[in-house]
Amino acid sequence: MLIPDRGAGCSLADSITPEDVRLLRESHPGVPIVTYVNTSAAVKAESDICCTSGNARAVIESLGVERVIMLPDEYLAKNIAAETKVKVITWTGHCEVHERFSAGEVRQLREDHPGVVALAHPECPPDVPAEADFAGSTAAMSSYVAKERPPRVVLLTECSMSDNVALQYPDLAFIRPCNLCPHMKKITLGNIRHALETMQHEVTIDQRIAAPARLAVERMLAIR
Ligand code: SF4
Numbered sequence: 666m667l668i669p670d671r672g673a674g675c676s677l678a679d680s681i682t683p684e685d686v687r688l689l690r691e692s693h694p695g696v697p698i699v700t701y702v703n704t705s706a707a708v709k710a711e712s713d714i715c716c717t718s719g720n721a722r723a724v725i726e727s728l729g730v731e732r733v734i735m736l737p738d739e740y741l742a743k744n745i746a747a748e749t750k751v752k753v754i755t756w757t758g759h760c761e762v763h764e765r766f767s768a769g770e771v772r773q774l775r776e777d778h779p780g781v782v783a784l785a786h787p788e789c790p791p792d793v794p795a796e797a798d799f800a801g802s803t804a805a806m807s808s809y810v811a812k813e814r815p816p817r818v819v820l821l822t823e824c825s826m827s828d829n830v831a832l833q834y835p836d837l838a839f840i841r842p843c844n845l846c847p848h849m850k851k852i853t854l855g856n857i858r859h860a861l862e863t864m865q866h867e868v869t870i871d872q873r874i875a876a877p878a879r880l881a882v883e884r885m886l887a888i889r
Pocket of ligand 1: 674676678703760761762763847848849
């Protein structure tokens with residue numbers, strides 16, 4: 666595995682360390698730890714199971730427990746908690762792109778673009794999905810657009826992700842309040858090419874971390 670720019674990080678992944686996870690486990694004995702995939706391998710290795718924004722509720726409910734710890738995205742955890750009876754203990758990580766959206770911005774978009782259908786990613790603060798017409802992962806938003814074909818639509822998510830969906834539906838009008846991720850923008854076609862030509866920078870993960878991290882991912886993949 667190669668990473669074209671070593672400086673390309675993620676505010677969510679940077680919000681929590683393996684030591685934090687161990688301390689949380691000590692503070693909540695016996696409570697399973699569900700970790701979002703936007704985390705380091707070392708954090709996954711300390712977790713019981715991973716989740717994505719699309720399967721978080723199914724993962725949490727598959728555990729058959731009353732309480733879970735969900736890391737690291739506070740807003741994703743709160744948005745999922747609103748959909749399930751399982752009590753969700755949260756961490757304080759945020760995606761620096763999605764945390765910038767607000768319910769006021771959704772209302773302003775509706776005023777500026779009458780009839781617009783607003784779709785929100787669950788990494789947004791909870792008042793944003795509450796104000797939107799639909800909330801879901803990027804894949805779920807794309808499916809919503811495919812099924813409902815709203816003539817005017819806005820995707821409250823990272824700008825390039827929204828652009829990818831817009832490309833599939835050239836006949837629909839996409840409103841673009843562009844919140845770009847500075848980390849994702851560090852990966853370019855140019856540095857991908859350079860990485861492949863030079864085989865740099867190789868990512869290596871110690872087996873003592875890789876094995877338990879893989880297990881957390883595989884447990885997630887086993888859930889249907
Ligand atoms: S948009 Fe950027 S900061 Fe947010 S989760 Fe993705 S990589 Fe991390």
